[in-house]
Amino acid sequence: MRLATLRQGAAVVDGDTAYALPMPLDELIPLGLERALEIGAEAKQGKGFAYGEVDLLLPFKPPSVRDFVTFESHVxxxxxxxxxxxxxxxAWYDAPTFYFTNPHALYGPGAAIPRPVTCRALDFELEVGVVLGRGGSDLTEAEAADAVFGYTIVNDWSARDLQSREMQVGLGPAKGKDFATSIGPWIVTADELALSSDGSLDLDCRVSVNGTPVGQDRLSHMHWTFAEMIAYASRDSVVLPGDLLASGTTGGGGCLAELWGRAGAQVPPPLEPGDVVTMEVEGIGTLTGSVA
Incomplete structure (x- = not known):
């Protein structure tokens, strides 16, 4: 089931038709996956209405956003x-490392993001995010797997020149990541995507800039599963329903900085105002964003 927030309100989307939900996704998600599916099924018994890409808004507002780094080739x-x-x-091999990014600077499908004033090395990052339908502390991997509500596409926009300088302090990324994260186009509920025997999701992930392909990878190349990531995040801590945990950037050109590092030059060039970034993930959908 695809759950979206449209200009017309929260809805189940099925092809070009939407069915109104009785509550926003921020209220639906904490009810858990099973109850949400029931409510969604009831909504689809009602009268549908047509919608378009321009109607898609930020799907939901997560209480927190953890961004992991799980692709070895990206690192x-x-x-x-x-x-x-x-x-x-x-140390990267010890555990699924993450940082917290800004949950107040989120953008929905098609939204234009502002380039930080002093940034001249703007980058995208192709990621898949898992949305929690349950919370808890010290979750086992089995409990973590049961906590998954659904999945969405995440673009972790990055100011690489700011990030490169501030990383020298050793505290991690800050202003280089603080300004924008795009999420969408909707949440695909967990029952829609089958896990492999090892608990991974084997989905094709692609990104293009202004229609030119830049990167492609398989989500199954993650070094850790989402269940392992959730369990680790909850260790000696707490996760809440609605929390968003992002996979980290895919390899194979999932961001420009990876390609710059391998080429020894900024080829392809950094993003400029007017550039359009399109991300496609098998089984989830397409997330487009531009530079304002």
């Missing part, structure tokens, strides 16, 4: 570009 490529380092840190 290796970006370190050359951002950190002036080579290889993958040994």
């Amino acid at each position: 290796e490529g970006v370190r050359r570009s951002v950190d002036n380092a080579s290889g993958v840190p040994e």
Whole structure:
């Protein structure tokens, strides 16, 4: 089931038809996947209405956004570009590392994002996010898997020149990541996507800029599963319904900085105002965003 927030309100979307939900997704998600599916099925018994891409808004507002780094090839490529380092840190293999990004700077499908004033190395990052329908602390991997509500596409926009400088402090990314994250086009409920025997999702992920293909990877190349990520995030801490946990950037050109690191030059060039970034993930949909 695809759950979206439209200009007309929260809805189940099925092809070009939408069916109104009785509550916003921010209220539906905490009810859990099973109840949400029941409410969605009831909504589809009602009268549908036509909608278009221009009607799609930010699907929901997560209480928190954790962004992981789970693709080994991404780490290796970006370190050359951002950190002036080579290889993958040994500590990366210990656990699914993440940082918290800004839950107040979120953009929906088709929205134009502002480039930070001093940024001249603007980048995109192709990711898949998992949405929690249950919370808790110290979850087992089995409990974490049961907590999954659904999935969405995430574009973690990055100011690489700001990030490169501030990472020298050793505290992690801050203003280089603080200004924009795009989410959408909707949430695909967990029952729609089948897990592989190892708990991974094997989905094709692609990104293009102004219609020119830039990167492609399989989501199954994640070093950790979403269940492992959720369990780790909850360890000695707490996760809440509605929390968004992003996979981190795919390899294979899931961001420009990876390609810059491998080429030793900014090829393809950084994003400029007017550029349009299109992300496609098998089984989820297409998320488009532009630079204002």
